Amino acid sequence: MKRSHPLVTLIALGSMVFLYLPLISVAIYSVNDTRYGLVWHGFTLNWYVKLFHNEIILEAARNTLILAVSSTLVATVLGTALAFGMDRFPWSRRTNTFLDVVLHLPVVIPDIILAAALVVAFGLLRAVSSIFEPGIFIMILGHITFQIAFVALVVRSRLTSLGRDIEEAGRDLYASAFYQFRRVTLPLLMPGIIAGGMLAFTLSLDDFVISFFTSGPDSVTLPLFIYAAVRRGVTPEIHALSTLVVLATIILVVFAERLTRSNKA
Amino acid sequence: MIRNRLTVWYGELVLRKQLARRGSAFLSPGILWLLALLVLPGLVLVVVSFTERGAYGQIEWLFSVDNYKRLIGFGMLGWSADNLAIIWRSIWVAFVTTLIAILLSYPISFFIVNRPPRQRFLWLTVLIVPFWTNMVIRAYAWFLILAPEMPLAKLAVYLGIHPANTPLYPSSFAVYLGMVSMFLPFVTLPLYSSIERMDWSLVEAAQDLYASRVRVFMQAIFPQTKPGLTAGVILTFVPAMGMFVVPDLLGGSKFMLVGNLIQQQFGSSRDWPFGAAISMGLVVLTMISLQIYRKKSKEIEPI
Numbered sequence: 001m002k003r004s005h006p007l008v009t010l011i012a013l014g015s016m017v018f019l020y021l022p023l024i025s026v027a028i029y030s031v032n033d034t035r036y037g038l039v040w041h042g043f044t045l046n047w048y049v050k051l052f053h054n055e056i057i058l059e060a061a062r063n064t065l066i067l068a069v070s071s072t073l074v075a076t077v078l079g080t081a082l083a084f085g086m087d088r089f090p091w092s093r094r095t096n097t098f099l100d101v102v103l104h105l106p107v108v109i110p111d112i113i114l115a116a117a118l119v120v121a122f123g124l125l126r127a128v129s130s131i132f133e134p135g136i137f138i139m140i141l142g143h144i145t146f147q148i149a150f151v152a153l154v155v156r157s158r159l160t161s162l163g164r165d166i167e168e169a170g171r172d173l174y175a176s177a178f179y180q181f182r183r184v185t186l187p188l189l190m191p192g193i194i195a196g197g198m199l200a201f202t203l204s205l206d207d208f209v210i211s212f213f214t215s216g217p218d219s220v221t222l223p224l225f226i227y228a229a230v231r232r233g234v235t236p237e238i239h240a241l242s243t244l245v246v247l248a249t250i251i252l253v254v255f256a257e258r259l260t261r262s263n264k265a
Numbered sequence: 266m267i268r269n270r271l272t273v274w275y276g277e278l279v280l281r282k283q284l285a286r287r288g289s290a291f292l293s294p295g296i297l298w299l300l301a302l303l304v305l306p307g308l309v310l311v312v313v314s315f316t317e318r319g320a321y322g323q324i325e326w327l328f329s330v331d332n333y334k335r336l337i338g339f340g341m342l343g344w345s346a347d348n349l350a351i352i353w354r355s356i357w358v359a360f361v362t363t364l365i366a367i368l369l370s371y372p373i374s375f376f377i378v379n380r381p382p383r384q385r386f387l388w389l390t391v392l393i394v395p396f397w398t399n400m401v402i403r404a405y406a407w408f409l410i411l412a413p414e415m416p417l418a419k420l421a422v423y424l425g426i427h428p429a430n431t432p433l434y435p436s437s438f439a440v441y442l443g444m445v446s447m448f449l450p451f452v453t454l455p456l457y458s459s460i461e462r463m464d465w466s467l468v469e470a471a472q473d474l475y476a477s478r479v480r481v482f483m484q485a486i487f488p489q490t491k492p493g494l495t496a497g498v499i500l501t502f503v504p505a506m507g508m509f510v511v512p513d514l515l516g517g518s519k520f521m522l523v524g525n526l527i528q529q530q531f532g533s534s535r536d537w538p539f540g541a542a543i544s545m546g547l548v549v550l551t552m553i554s555l556q557i558y559r560k561k562s563k564e565i566e567p568i
Contacts, residue, residue: 004375004376004379007372008372008375008376009372009376011369011372011373011376012372012373012375012376012377013376015369015372015373015449016373016391016392018445018446018449019392019395019446019449019450020391020395021410022403022406022407022409022410022446023395023398023402023403023406025406025409025410026402026406026409029409037414038409038412038414038415039414078294078295078298079295081291081292081294081295082291082292082294082295082296084291085288085289085290085291085292085293085295086292088288088291089274089284089285089287089288089291089292090272090274090284091288099292099296102296102299102300102303102304103299105299105303105304106299106303108499108503108551108555109503109548109551110503110504110506110507110508110524110547110551111504111507112507112509112524112527112528112544112547113307113310113507113544113547113548114303114306115531116310116527116531116540116541116544117303117306117307117309117310117544118302118306119531119537120306120309120310120313120537120541121302121305121306121309121310123324123537124309124324141302142302144298144302145298145299145302145303148295148298148299149299152295164275167275168275171275171277177275177277177287202397205399206397206398206399206400208399208400208401208510209509209510212528213531223399223401223402226399226401226402226405227401227510227514230401230405230408230514231514234405234408234409238405242399242402242405242406245398245399245402246394246398246399246402249394249397249398249399250394252397253390253393253394253397254390257386257389257390257393
């Protein structure tokens with residue numbers, strides 16, 4: 001391998017600055033001791049303290065977590081079962097193609113299309129029952145829908161890379177299908193399931209579009225709150241809140257990276 | 266006859282039917298969920314795109330192609346190019362975003378590949394974090410960089426291309442800036458995974474044979490990076506066409522993209538049938554771009 005051309009290094013480092021400069025400036029202004037303007041007035045953690053006294057923000061944080069946890073739990077179970085069912089049974093080619101297309105739909109189609117489809121479908125279902133009113137319930141349903149596909153894809157790739165040898169050995173030693181699934185396949189698959197679950201969790205925390213289309217007045221999440229707030233004008237509290245969200249993301253990402261890396265080793 | 270109905274699976278002799286039943290038990294909850302909440306709503310969206318908006322924003326079940334006529338510009342006041350301009354602008358913005366992201370991604374990937382293995386992981390994490398960071402935050406963060414007090418705006422004023430004491434947003438420049446920063450990791454990460462696995466002996470061979478830099482890239486590097494590039498382009502171009510947060514926050518009402526137009530129909534205008542028709546337009550654009558890309562990448566293959 002050769003050393004990088006200076007121009008390559010310059011563009012690479014420039015791009016990193018380009019990616020991080022906005023986020024870093026948000027963090028800087030979240031500890032700036034002034035409400036207005038971008039002139040530095042000294043360090044303060046006041047804006048962070050204020051966050052924790054703001055009922056609306058705490059409520060939004062609560063909604064975000066309820067949404068992410070419940071949708072992730074359902075999607076991880078369904079997605080894992082789906083991946084196992086696809087990969088470990090002799091389906092015909094036609095069935096496999098069909099499953100593949102359905103699974104890739106949420107990945108390929110822009111999320112605004114899924115959001116639009118859900119708004120219309122739930123709008124029509126509202127005539128049947130009021131649980132389909134915009135709100136946390138249909139947000140959870142929407143999030144599960146795109147999460148299932150991502151979980152299934154992650155778990156399936158783990159299943160493929162595992163191979164079938166160990167499972168066959170288990171069956172040779174007279175493990176029943178169920179015993180083998182519980183004691184051999186599932187433990188081997190665990191890292192993939194956790195990685196898929198974390199992916200689903202992060203996707204839900206991050207999601208703006210699906211939530212924006214399906215939320216009601218009582219189900220504002222943090223991304224929705226930030227969006228509404230910055231349209232009225234940015235404030236140091238919003239910078240503080242955003243910085244916390246970014247920090248949470250960094251922790252999740254580093255943790256997930258560690259996890260997938262230790263699996264490979 | 267019984268032989269056709271039996272199969273050996275994991276060393277066990279089972280009836281095919283029984284095996285299919287067992288497999289379906291795993292598959293069906295997830296697949297039924299996707300059929301009920303993704304495929305079915307998608308089909309409903311198709312049907313609704315042919316209906317009409319009632320006076321109160323409800324759906325009137327009178328079928329026509331009026332929404333599609335409106336999409337290509339035939340309104341109540343005669344033909345106008347507004348909607349077509351929005352569609353064209355979306356395609357163009359997505360194209361430019363993807364192109365710039367590709368041009369930046371090659372140097373970034375080469376740079377990371379040339380680091381020692383331990384550092385490489387660190388740099389990758391640096392790229393992955395923005396990939397996962399909330400896009401509303403990443404879009405509005407540009408407000409600060411583009412503020413009138415900041416160097417960029419002062420430079421623009423100095424050059425005489427921007428009035429003093431106003432932010433650099435909303436503007437098309439801000440939208441491109443936001444879009445590229447939003448999608449850059451989507452191209453770089455898959456491209457990097459291809460470059461990491463690249464066979465460098467081919468590059469050395471090309472250099473030994475006195476190939477120019479351009480030919481080394483086109484014939485020794487580019488073909489090897491195509492799988493990652495394909496994934497990156499699809500991950501960027503398609504969602505970029507449907508993006509509405511970035512143009513909404515950084516572009517203002519004069520720089521609308523298809524995503525904003527859809528959002529408007531489901532928000533303030535409350536015109537679901539027209540919103541459904543625009544969504545169908547976006548689906549068609551998605552399909553066409555995937556198709557073109559597949560064909561193009563096949564054409565380049567035999568080098």
